[in-house]
Amino acid sequence: MTTPPVPEGLVESPTEDPTATKILDAALAEFTDFGIRRVSVDNIAARAGVHRTTVYRYFSTKAEILQASAVKWLHDTFSTIYDEIQTLPPDERVVEGFARAVGACYASPLTARVLGSDTDAGLRSLTVDAGPVIGMVSAVFVHWLWEGDESGSSEDAAGTAEVLVRLGLSFVLTPDSHFDMRSPDVRRDFARRYLLPLMTVL
Structure with a gap:
């Protein structure tokens, strides 16, 4: 790819x-x-x-x-995650990449501020105006998950990565869910049960 x-x-x-x-x-x-x-x-x-x-x-x-500054936060946060997952098999990179990225957003004081006391401006930056952020993070996920894979197409990879990012963003914006996504183990189980099968049909 x-x-x-x-x-x-x-x-x-x-x-x-x-x-x-x-x-x-x-x-x-x-x-x-x-x-x-x-x-x-x-x-x-x-x-x-x-x-x-x-x-x-x-x-x-x-x-x-x-x-x-948002790009810098993404760089600093995702570079750490990438260092932690880059040697894992492809499926586990999906699981750990998703789990750790969502967890990093939950743990960030900046996220809490933007979605808490700064709701109006924060929500707009993560919804209506979130296209550039989604595009950037999707491209990072492509790099994480498919680097060196020569099968398939870049369009398939980009589309699949965007689905993963949009799902993750929805859980960050609305943490109350049937899935207790505050738990790292639940995030990993979610990724294995729902994201890995999804990727085979995208």
């Missing part, structure tokens, strides 16, 4: 510039502590220890900072 390219920043570090990294780390901390709406560029600059004009040299708008 010829896999489509992984978006820049999701395998390689999204930035090696120390100032940009400092700004994005500060932005993630601000969004986690105060939510999306309440944070300004001035807040991020102060937390990063730089002038606001320095922030604007790297990012034109707060929306750009939000997008770039």
